Amino acid sequence: MSYVLYYSPGTASLALHWMLIELGAPFEAVCADIDKGEHKTPEFLRLNPAGRVPVLIVDGKAHAEVAAMLMLLAERDPERRFDVSAGAPERASYLQRMVFLANTLQPAYRDWFYADEAAGPENVEATMAHARARIEGALARMDANLADGRTYMLGERLTALDFLATMLTRWSRNMPNPATSWPHLKAYVNRMRAMPSLIEVHRREGLTDWING
Ligand SMILES: N[C@@H](CCC(=O)N[C@@H](CS)C(=O)NCC(=O)O)C(=O)O
Structure with missing residues (x-):
């Protein structure tokens, strides 16, 4: 079971690159x-x-x-380490949170980073202001989800959700209110940043910011 990943440093490919490393799956990375x-x-x-x-x-x-x-890789892993299978008690939360990140938070970042795309270059400022509010709203929801002291997004087990969530917190690092402005998210991000595979994907992609705090 060998994969090929086409990636660009520090972009939406990072979560997959990271999971492939963490899984120890055979893969080729093409920049x-x-x-x-x-x-x-x-x-x-x-x-x-x-x-x-x-x-x-x-x-x-x-x-x-x-x-x-991410969900596909998790379910194809023979040990299903990061998968939340159909029938598992956290399955609904897992799907809901994955889709929330992918269709609410991630598109808001798209508007922030590609601000001329949504409403043209003449509306960049307004687009960014709206994007920032949506990003901060989503980060606040993620923070509230962690307020019960859980270690990972779904509880005490690392799942595919954490690979996406962590990557998306990283994207806020140069924003006025980065994810680490929220206390529970800050603790979460710091836990994730200690993972050797996350450090390793930064090394492989030549990224030096954020991973060291
Ligand atoms: N919905 C896609 C979005 C991927 C995406 O927006 N990738 C960005 C990098 S973060 C990209 O390729 N940007 C280059 C471009 O749009 O020209 C996904 O979740 O994989």
Whole structure:
């Protein structure tokens, strides 16, 4: 079971890159640097017509969408270490939170980082203000979820949800209110940042900020 991951440093591919390392799964990492436009080449567009990273090759077929691929990798792991299977008591929370991150928090970041996309270059300021409010609202919800003292997003077990959640907290690092402004999220982020596999993915992607606090 070998995978190929097309990634660009520090982007939406990081969660998958990190999970592949943590799983110890055999994989090849191919850099498609978005700063160099390598995600818009005809070869890359054949893999993902949307021209976005990540792309994960599974059994010879290309797939996109980081949240979906995290869940897929988790369920394909023979030991299902980070999976929350159908029928598990936390299954509904797992699905709800994964989808919340993927379709509420992540698109708000898209508006923050690609602020001319939603309403044109003349509305960048307003787009960013709205995006910031949505991001902060979502981070506040994540913080509230951790207020009962749980170690991970779903409780005491690391799941696919944590790979997505942690990556998305990282994206706020240069914002006026980074995720670490919320006390429970700060403690969570610090726990996750101590994971050797998260440190390792930063090393492999050549990233030095955020991981050291
Ligand atoms: N919905 C996609 C979004 C992926 C995405 O937006 N990737 C960004 C990097 S974080 C990208 O490829 N940006 C380059 C571009 O849009 O041109 C996912 O969750 O995988």
